[in-house]
Amino acid sequence: MKRRQFIKNASITSVGLAVGGSVLSCMEETSEKTKKESMMTIENKLPIAICTWAFAGATAKSGEELNKGVKALDAAISGVEVEEENLKNTTVGKGGAPDRQGNVTLDACVMDSNGDCGSVLCVENITNVAELAKRVMTETPHVILAAKGAEEFAYIQGFKKENLLTEDSKKAWEEWLKSPEYKPLINIENHDTIGMLCMDKDGDIAGVCTTSGLSYKMKGRVGDSPIIGSGLFIDNTVGGAVATGMGEEVLKTVGSFLIVELMRNGMSPQKACEEAVSRITSKNDRYKDFQIAYIAINKAGETGSYCIHEGFTYMKYQNKVNENIHSDYFNKA
CATH class of the missing domain: 1.20.5 (Single alpha-helices involved in coiled-coils or other helix-helix interfaces)
Known part of the structure; x- marks a missing residue:
C-alpha cells in the first residue's frame, strides 16, 4: 500500500x-x-399499599406506616392487624367463623423483599397470626410452624392467649348446625382472606396473607393462604401477588407464584392476573360454584386484579389517596 x-x-x-x-x-x-x-x-x-376486598382501614394503616418510612413488610403487617382485631370480620382473626367443631383456627404467611418468609397453620387462641408468621421467619430456622407447635411458640414470643370465638360467631355456628351444608357462598363465605402487598419508599415489595379460612371447614383444613407460592409470592426484582377465594383451587395452580413468573416474562400485573384465573377456569368446569380473585403489583408500581365472578373489589392506597377498585371478572354470562 x-x-x-x-x-x-x-x-x-x-x-x-x-x-x-x-x-x-x-x-x-x-x-x-x-x-x-x-x-x-x-x-x-411511592409508597403503595393494596389489599384484597374493601378493607379500607387496613390500607389506610399500611399507608400511614409507609409514609413514616416503615419498611414494606412491617407496614403490611400493621395493616392486616386492623382486620385481625376487627370482631365484625368473620373471615379473619378474632371473630372468624369456626370449623365444624366450633374451633376458630387461623392461618397466615409473610414474605419479605429479601426472599425470606414465614408461615403458621391451624393456630388457635392467637389473634395476630401475621406477626406470628414473621416471628417464625425471624426467630426460628424454619419457614412453617403448625397447630400446637405454633401456638406454644407464640407464648414464648410473648403473645397472649385469647378466645377467638365471639358470641356472634358462636350463634352463627349454632344456627348452621341445625341444617349443616358445606356450600360456601360466592363473595361471602369464601372471601376468606385479607392479602396485603406493600411497596415502600425504597421501592421494596413485601406481602402478607391472614385468614380464618372457609366457614365451617373440616377440622384441620388448610387452604392456600399460608402457603408460599399459592396464597402469596414476592420477588423483589419483579413484583408480588396474593390470592383470595376458594383456596383448594388456588393451590392446584400455585397461583401467586404463577402471576409473578408471568410478570417476569413481560406481562403486566393485570394480564398476569387474568391468565392465572384462566388457568383455573379452563381446567375446572365447576368454576361457576366458587370465587377466585388475585391482586398484583410489579416493580414499576403498576397494579392489577382479576376474578372469576363479579363482586370482588380491592383497596389501593397511593399518594395519600385510599380508594376501592372494582375488579374486572371472567364470568360475564
Missing part, C-alpha cells in the same frame, strides 16, 4: 473511532438518563 493511501485510511479510521466513541458515549448518557427518569417516575408513585 502506498504511503499516501495508508495515511488516508488511517485518518478515516480515526474519524470513525471518534464518531463511534461519541455515539457510544451518547447512548450511554441517554440510557442513564432514561434509567434515572424511570426511577423518578416510580418514586413519584
Whole structure:
C-alpha cells in the first residue's frame, strides 16, 4: 500500500473511532438518563399499599406506616392487624367463623423483599397470626410452624392467649348446625382472606396473607393462604401477588407464584392476573360454584386484579389517596 493511501485510511479510521466513541458515549448518557427518569417516575408513585376486598382501614394503616418510612413488610403487617382485631370480620382473626367443631383456627404467611418468609397453620387462641408468621421467619430456622407447635411458640414470643370465638360467631355456628351444608357462598363465605402487598419508599415489595379460612371447614383444613407460592409470592426484582377465594383451587395452580413468573416474562400485573384465573377456569368446569380473585403489583408500581365472578373489589392506597377498585371478572354470562 502506498504511503499516501495508508495515511488516508488511517485518518478515516480515526474519524470513525471518534464518531463511534461519541455515539457510544451518547447512548450511554441517554440510557442513564432514561434509567434515572424511570426511577423518578416510580418514586413519584411511592409508597403503595393494596389489599384484597374493601378493607379500607387496613390500607389506610399500611399507608400511614409507609409514609413514616416503615419498611414494606412491617407496614403490611400493621395493616392486616386492623382486620385481625376487627370482631365484625368473620373471615379473619378474632371473630372468624369456626370449623365444624366450633374451633376458630387461623392461618397466615409473610414474605419479605429479601426472599425470606414465614408461615403458621391451624393456630388457635392467637389473634395476630401475621406477626406470628414473621416471628417464625425471624426467630426460628424454619419457614412453617403448625397447630400446637405454633401456638406454644407464640407464648414464648410473648403473645397472649385469647378466645377467638365471639358470641356472634358462636350463634352463627349454632344456627348452621341445625341444617349443616358445606356450600360456601360466592363473595361471602369464601372471601376468606385479607392479602396485603406493600411497596415502600425504597421501592421494596413485601406481602402478607391472614385468614380464618372457609366457614365451617373440616377440622384441620388448610387452604392456600399460608402457603408460599399459592396464597402469596414476592420477588423483589419483579413484583408480588396474593390470592383470595376458594383456596383448594388456588393451590392446584400455585397461583401467586404463577402471576409473578408471568410478570417476569413481560406481562403486566393485570394480564398476569387474568391468565392465572384462566388457568383455573379452563381446567375446572365447576368454576361457576366458587370465587377466585388475585391482586398484583410489579416493580414499576403498576397494579392489577382479576376474578372469576363479579363482586370482588380491592383497596389501593397511593399518594395519600385510599380508594376501592372494582375488579374486572371472567364470568360475564
